[in-house]
Amino acid sequence: MKQRKKVLLSWTALVAASLLSSHPSLANDELTKASKDPKQWVMQAGDYANQRYSSLKQITTANVKELRPVWTFSTGVLRGHEGGPLVVGDVMYVHTPFPNVVYALDLNNQGRILWKYEPKQDPTVIPVMCCDTVNRGVAYGDGKIILNQADANVVALDAKTGKELWKVANGDPKKGETMTGAPVIVKDKVLVGISGGEFGVQGRMTAYNLKDGSVAWKAYSVGPDDQILVDPQKTTSLGKPIGANSSLSTWQGDQWKTGGGATWGWTSYDPQLNLIYYGSGNPSTWNPKQRPGDNKWSMTIFARDADTGMAKWVYQMTPHDEWDYDGVNEMILADIKVKGTPVKALVHFDRNGFAYTMNRETGELLVAEKYDPAVNWATHVDMKTGRPEVVAQYSTDKNGEDHNTKGVCPAALGSKDQQPASYSPDTGLFYVPTNHVCMDYEPFKVSYTAGQPYVGATLSMFPPKGENHLGNFIAWDASTGKIVWSDKETFSVWSGALTTAGGVAFYGTLEGYLKAVDMKTGKELYKFKTPSGIIGNVTTYEHGGKQYIAVLSGVGGWAGIGMAAGLGGDTDGLGAVGAYKQLANYTQLGGVLTVFALP
Amino acid sequence: MPKRLALAAAVTLLALPFSVAASAADGSAPTATKVAAEAKPYKVEGGKVDPGTYNGYRRYGESCMRCHGPDGAGSSYAPDLTDSLKHMDYDTFAETVINGRKNVNTANNNVMPSFGTTEDVANYLDDIYGYLKARSDGAIGRGRPQRIGD
Numbered sequence: 001m002k003q004r005k006k007v008l009l010s011w012t013a014l015v016a017a018s019l020l021s022s023h024p025s026l027a028n029d030e031l032t033k034a035s036k037d038p039k040q041w042v043m044q045a046g047d048y049a050n051q052r053y054s055s056l057k058q059i060t061t062a063n064v065k066e067l068r069p070v071w072t073f074s075t076g077v078l079r080g081h082e083g084g085p086l087v088v089g090d091v092m093y094v095h096t097p098f099p100n101v102v103y104a105l106d107l108n109n110q111g112r113i114l115w116k117y118e119p120k121q122d123p124t125v126i127p128v129m130c131c132d133t134v135n136r137g138v139a140y141g142d143g144k145i146i147l148n149q150a151d152a153n154v155v156a157l158d159a160k161t162g163k164e165l166w167k168v169a170n171g172d173p174k175k176g177e178t179m180t181g182a183p184v185i186v187k188d189k190v191l192v193g194i195s196g197g198e199f200g201v202q203g204r205m206t207a208y209n210l211k212d213g214s215v216a217w218k219a220y221s222v223g224p225d226d227q228i229l230v231d232p233q234k235t236t237s238l239g240k241p242i243g244a245n246s247s248l249s250t251w252q253g254d255q256w257k258t259g260g261g262a263t264w265g266w267t268s269y270d271p272q273l274n275l276i277y278y279g280s281g282n283p284s285t286w287n288p289k290q291r292p293g294d295n296k297w298s299m300t301i302f303a304r305d306a307d308t309g310m311a312k313w314v315y316q317m318t319p320h321d322e323w324d325y326d327g328v329n330e331m332i333l334a335d336i337k338v339k340g341t342p343v344k345a346l347v348h349f350d351r352n353g354f355a356y357t358m359n360r361e362t363g364e365l366l367v368a369e370k371y372d373p374a375v376n377w378a379t380h381v382d383m384k385t386g387r388p389e390v391v392a393q394y395s396t397d398k399n400g401e402d403h404n405t406k407g408v409c410p411a412a413l414g415s416k417d418q419q420p421a422s423y424s425p426d427t428g429l430f431y432v433p434t435n436h437v438c439m440d441y442e443p444f445k446v447s448y449t450a451g452q453p454y455v456g457a458t459l460s461m462f463p464p465k466g467e468n469h470l471g472n473f474i475a476w477d478a479s480t481g482k483i484v485w486s487d488k489e490t491f492s493v494w495s496g497a498l499t500t501a502g503g504v505a506f507y508g509t510l511e512g513y514l515k516a517v518d519m520k521t522g523k524e525l526y527k528f529k530t531p532s533g534i535i536g537n538v539t540t541y542e543h544g545g546k547q548y549i550a551v552l553s554g555v556g557g558w559a560g561i562g563m564a565a566g567l568g569g570d571t572d573g574l575g576a577v578g579a580y581k582q583l584a585n586y587t588q589l590g591g592v593l594t595v596f597a598l599p
Numbered sequence: 600m601p602k603r604l605a606l607a608a609a610v611t612l613l614a615l616p617f618s619v620a621a622s623a624a625d626g627s628a629p630t631a632t633k634v635a636a637e638a639k640p641y642k643v644e645g646g647k648v649d650p651g652t653y654n655g656y657r658r659y660g661e662s663c664m665r666c667h668g669p670d671g672a673g674s675s676y677a678p679d680l681t682d683s684l685k686h687m688d689y690d691t692f693a694e695t696v697i698n699g700r701k702n703v704n705t706a707n708n709n710v711m712p713s714f715g716t717t718e719d720v721a722n723y724l725d726d727i728y729g730y731l732k733a734r735s736d737g738a739i740g741r742g743r744p745q746r747i748g749d
Contacts, residue, residue: 057619078707126709
């Protein structure tokens with residue numbers, strides 16, 4: 001990937017480009033170019049393909065042991081810090097959880113604050129956020145910084161001054177609609193999802209015009225054809241037209257209106273195919289008995305036209321969810337060989353424990369294999385129908401309401417949650433932060449009240465039988481569907497991975513370690529304990545001829561709820577004493593950016 | 600400063616602790632004797648709990664767990680309620696849950712929502728209290744408790 005190094009855009013060049021970019025493709029060109037410049041990190045996922053790979057290679061397997069923190073920055077907020085900083089030219093943009101402060105830091109002046117933006121938000125939004133007040137970061141494009149606020153407002157800031165340019169309401173927190181996901185800028189549009197699957201929202205992806213915040217298109221996950229933006233004949237699922245009323249016919253009565261399918265994860269984009277890719281979350285409620293049917297298109301991978309929002313293909317991974325296996329995890333686009341044949345692939349590590357390799361042009365399913373051997377709720381995925389073969393013993397629907405279904409793996413937080421994996425074109429492998437946790441799940445009847453949780457299940461979580469570690473960091477071969485190597489972690493790995501041309505992969509741990517491992521073998525080469533647990537994603541950039549690694553610490557999110565006090569649950573699931581380890585004994589709240597470099 | 604919502608529901612509940620709320624699943628007579636200083640708001644027999652306490656476990660899971668963590672044990676940002684109830688009496692508990700509490704300033708963004716108008720909580724406040732008290736007293740462990748007769 002050496003060609004990436006050629007494009008060197010300076011800050012002024014970027015601004016100049018953005019002034020000219022009234023034409024849609026220009027804004028896009030600018031970002032596409034900048035995302036190929038390894039010195040910058042201009043989008044949360046590194047590039048449109050969501051590969052989180054950098055061709056920088058000053059830091060190598062040989063010298064990474066000499067890495068050391070060179071500067072730190074306290075965000076002033078003590079909650080779960082997901083996402084990561086952006087680096088655009090000489091400026092770094094750092095965001096925080098609620099109250100969603102944004103800082104522009106001057107990299108030429110040791111991180112001096114160029115501007116700070118703090119939105120005024122009603123704190124009553126805090127309790128309607130499902131699991132901590134996390135935010136997965138800001139987007140840059142066309143001289144603007146876009147922020148998704150907790151209270152569902154989307155704001156555009158002038159990247160130079162922090163001045164508010166426009167602001168639109170993308171939802172209503174009184175109905176449980178909030179935002180945690182990062183916006184993505186594609187051409188002249190900003191793509192924005194919505195959170196609130198635990199509050200019975202009607203999930204959707206909305207494209208706003210970058211210029212003024214007006215709505216370009218809006219595509220719901222569940223509902224009538226004109227709301228979900230499908231063409232019954234042209235939109236396909238595994239190669240076949242989906243037909244009319246593909247969503248409505250899989251819900252009882254009006255249930256789709258509070259049907260969930262929230263879109264709080266990541267979005268990727270293929271400029272050649274002009275398609276965007278993202279997944280939808282759980283159908284609401286968590287009690288499957290209350291919502292008979294496949295509940296389409298919850299738990300679904302969507303491929304949509306970036307200009308119109310029209311769906312090209314869809315694939316539902318977990319029809320009629322019974323375990324809260326949201327399908328929102330990132331879709332990594334990579335041109336790889338699958339069983340010998342080169343394909344434009346989409347690789348997705350789902351919460352349900354299966355890793356899917358698909359043809360991203362056609363939506364054809366190529367590989368679906370478990371990426372944690374503990375996964376037991378389904379034996380396999382039927383490659384013809386695309387449906388998982390559910391094991392009756394673990395079906396919370398078959399076992400029914402008020403029955404405790406025991407020992408389901410993975411737990412509701414999935415074999416992997418939103419913490420994004422990375423793909424390295426050098427090794428051809430995927431590097432995946434994973435959870436290794438199982439659960440008991442008992443559904444019960446609930447009624448819907450706007451703005452109140454609409455959950456309807458109790459669960460307890462614990463490590464797989466006979467084991468006492470709760471996470472793994474793995475290398476995955478998406479062509480064969482096999483684990484290449486797997487490193488045990490005491491706690492779930494809740495931090496997004498980074499791969500580099502130096503042969504080193506980076507990730508953070510819940511105890512607060514930034515770790516560097518050899519991408520070939522998984523061997524640990526370096527670790528440093530940052531001030532708090534890491535649930536942020538690792539970033540790299542180059543400044544003044546030096547490669548830097550940056551990561552946010554600040555424990556929280558679902559991990560902070562589930563693990564702060566240790567996992568409870570069925571004692572017979574707990575092998576050794578170590579399983580009761582409490583995260584609270586390792587780390588406490590924080591909010592600090594740590595930046596590393598070689599001496 | 601807790602915002603005092605003069606909600607009808609809240610007032611009723613506070614004025615008559617246990618009488619309105621304890622219409623719970625167990626159907627046991629909700630009498631004032633339950634409030635007596637030493638009386639336990641739960642029943643545990645051979646490690647198994649009465650229907651009210653079980654209902655409390657479930658309501659806790661529905662409405663409180665996403666902040667206070669599994670089994671009342673606390674999270675990275677909301678207190679360990681098994682510890683709180685070692686010091687907190689029923690009235691303060693009920694007041695906190697019904698009116699909520701805000702601790703929002705430069706260092707904190709903690710909001711305990713008010714549940715005065717949330718039926719699934721307000722109607723079963725005693726059960727939730729009973730369950731958390733049983734956890735706090737160490738009468739039941741972590742995870743899903745077994746029901747008497749399970």
